[in-house]
Amino acid sequence: MSWLIWKEYRHNRLIMIVGLVLLVFPYVVAVAIGWITALFAPELRGELPPWTLRMLGAALYSMALGQLTLGLLGGNAIAGERVDRSAEFLAYLPLSKARILSAKIALAAATAAVIWLLNFVVLLALYAGFEEGATPRALGNAWSNFASIATTGLLFFSVAWLLSSLLESPAVSVCVGLITPFLVVTALVLLNLLLAYHGVDGRRWVFVSYYPVCLVLAAASFAAGTWYFLRRVEP
Amino acid sequence: MSAKPSHGPVIELKGLTKRFRRTLAVDDLSLQVPRGSTFGLIGPNGAGKTTTIKMLMGMLSPTAGRARVLGMDVFAEPVRVKQRVGYVPETHHVHRWMRVREAIGFCRSMYESWNDETCRAMLDLFALDPDKRVKHLSKGMLAKLSLLLAVSHDPDLLVLDEPMAGLDPLAREEFLDGVLRTICDRGQTMLFSTHTLDDVQRLADTVGILYEGRLLVHRNIEELLAGTKRIQATLPDGCSPKFIPPGTFWQRVRGRQWLVTVGDFSPDTVPQIREKNSLDHVEVIDLGLEDVFKDLVKGQRAAS
Numbered sequence: 001m002s003w004l005i006w007k008e009y010r011h012n013r014l015i016m017i018v019g020l021v022l023l024v025f026p027y028v029v030a031v032a033i034g035w036i037t038a039l040f041a042p043e044l045r046g047e048l049p050p051w052t053l054r055m056l057g058a059a060l061y062s063m064a065l066g067q068l069t070l071g072l073l074g075g076n077a078i079a080g081e082r083v084d085r086s087a088e089f090l091a092y093l094p095l096s097k098a099r100i101l102s103a104k105i106a107l108a109a110a111t112a113a114v115i116w117l118l119n120f121v122v123l124l125a126l127y128a129g130f131e132e133g134a135t136p137r138a139l140g141n142a143w144s145n146f147a148s149i150a151t152t153g154l155l156f157f158s159v160a161w162l163l164s165s166l167l168e169s170p171a172v173s174v175c176v177g178l179i180t181p182f183l184v185v186t187a188l189v190l191l192n193l194l195l196a197y198h199g200v201d202g203r204r205w206v207f208v209s210y211y212p213v214c215l216v217l218a219a220a221s222f223a224a225g226t227w228y229f230l231r232r233v234e235p
Numbered sequence: 236m237s238a239k240p241s242h243g244p245v246i247e248l249k250g251l252t253k254r255f256r257r258t259l260a261v262d263d264l265s266l267q268v269p270r271g272s273t274f275g276l277i278g279p280n281g282a283g284k285t286t287t288i289k290m291l292m293g294m295l296s297p298t299a300g301r302a303r304v305l306g307m308d309v310f311a312e313p314v315r316v317k318q319r320v321g322y323v324p325e326t327h328h329v330h331r332w333m334r335v336r337e338a339i340g341f342c343r344s345m346y347e348s349w350n351d352e353t354c355r356a357m358l359d360l361f362a363l364d365p366d367k368r369v370k371h372l373s374k375g376m377l378a379k380l381s382l383l384l385a386v387s388h389d390p391d392l393l394v395l396d397e398p399m400a401g402l403d404p405l406a407r408e409e410f411l412d413g414v415l416r417t418i419c420d421r422g423q424t425m426l427f428s429t430h431t432l433d434d435v436q437r438l439a440d441t442v443g444i445l446y447e448g449r450l451l452v453h454r455n456i457e458e459l460l461a462g463t464k465r466i467q468a469t470l471p472d473g474c475s476p477k478f479i480p481p482g483t484f485w486q487r488v489r490g491r492q493w494l495v496t497v498g499d500f501s502p503d504t505v506p507q508i509r510e511k512n513s514l515d516h517v518e519v520i521d522l523g524l525e526d527v528f529k530d531l532v533k534g535q536r537a538a539s
């Protein structure tokens with residue numbers, strides 16, 4: 001199994017490097033803004049948001065950009081090996097489809113864990129720095145933002161995974177994966193407008209339903225993609 | 236692991252059929268390859284050779300029929316079958332970013348019966364650099380790496396699908412050396428498809444000729460060549476052949492010259508056609524596998 005996971009990592013190495021850059025970049029920017037201001041424009045230091053809020057912004061940006069990595073991984077997972085035909089190489093080795101899939105899922109799960117945990121720990125550390133009741137409002141909202149970003153990332157990954165299982169194009173799989181949450185939001189907005197037209201105030205539950213809709217779609221897409229890959233005889 | 240069956244065919248295809256929408260790629264193919272034999276599968280482009288091999292390897296689902304290898308159903312037990320089969324495809328799909336030693340390590344981790352000694356011997360025979368990346372290997376070296384990966388687990392069956400297509404003569408020779416070494420050393424069963432009929436005559440003891448998905452011939456090569464003759468005869472002025480011998484693959488009349496290739500040639504064939512066609516002159520010509528193949532395909536094309 002370790003060779004399979006190594007192969008998965010190596011196959012997705014470019015995505016992993018891009019993912020690492022996306023993960024770290026917002027933090028680098030947040031720190032760099034402070035240093036550059038201190039070095040070249042010390043008179044502007046008072047106008048900068050406090051470092052806790054800069055780091056909070058960095059954590060949320062890092063989290064959001066990290067979800068793109070999950071979308072890329074999902075889209076490249078199966079279709080990426082079809083497009084370079086290395087899937088055929090795996091197909092004539094004595095490997096069950098379940099083992100091939102397990103390695104792909106392990107890599108994606110590990111990547112998601114790194115992205116989510118790193119930013120979660122940063123948020124937790126920032127939160128812990130304040131006494132109860134003195135937490136800034138932006139930080140208080142951060143948890144719900146974190147949850148919606150994570151849910152969006154799950155949808156990115158799962159829809160891209162489904163398309164990757166069905167198609168031979170990683171690019172199409174990734175694009176559809178990335179577009180889906182926006183389609184969900186659009187559908188919810190339209191539903192809200194429709195309700196408003198009929199005199200019903202659905203704002204509250206319509207937008208709250210973003211989470212369950214995304215989670216159900218993600219679970220269904222992941223299950224369908226996995227099922228299709230497992231039952232398909234062709235690589 | 237199941238015990239190796241000591242008898243029974245290594246490959247058994249029964250009514251294997253594959254249809255791609257309107258195209259019938261393989262049509263009700265039934266075939267048995269006994270243990271220890273070398274089976275050459277030949278046919279014109281698009282005859283269904285690769286489709287048949289892919290179904291045999293469990294990489295393509297059949298529309299109908301079944302395929303058994305070493306007594307196991309290839310679709311019900313694909314992993315167990317692949318543990319005991321080595322496969323070299325026409326296009327080699329080893330991950331291009333891998334180094335040779337990484338490709339070996341990767342495959343080594345998959346096979347229960349990997350033999351380091353065989354692997355080292357093949358590495359030396361082919362002079363493959365373990366540190367070279369697959370993407371930097373020439374076509375010939377890549378084919379050799381593919382063969383090394385296919386035989387290093389000492390498979391009971393070796394399947395080669397036009398593995399030497401596009402190789403230069405020297406690379407072909409070295410590749411064939413590797414194949415011969417494998418067959419001779421271990422008495423493996425082998426099925427291979429190729430367009431180079433010299434290779435078939437050199438390696439195979441049995442040949443199958445596929446045409447439009449149908450198996451036209453499945454015979455021992457020596458028997459096929461002994462039983463297939465071309466008869467060149469001169470017809471009387473203005474006459475056409477009145478009697479066509481049974482088992483005729485192909486025939487052509489140009490002027491007074493009549494050429495006919497007979498598959499079931501026997502000592503009675505010439506007296507029979509002499510008697511019934513009042514021929515002026517008859518000559519019997521021995522054929523090589525290439526001529527037999529060409530005449531058979533030409534005959535099929537003319538018939539359709």
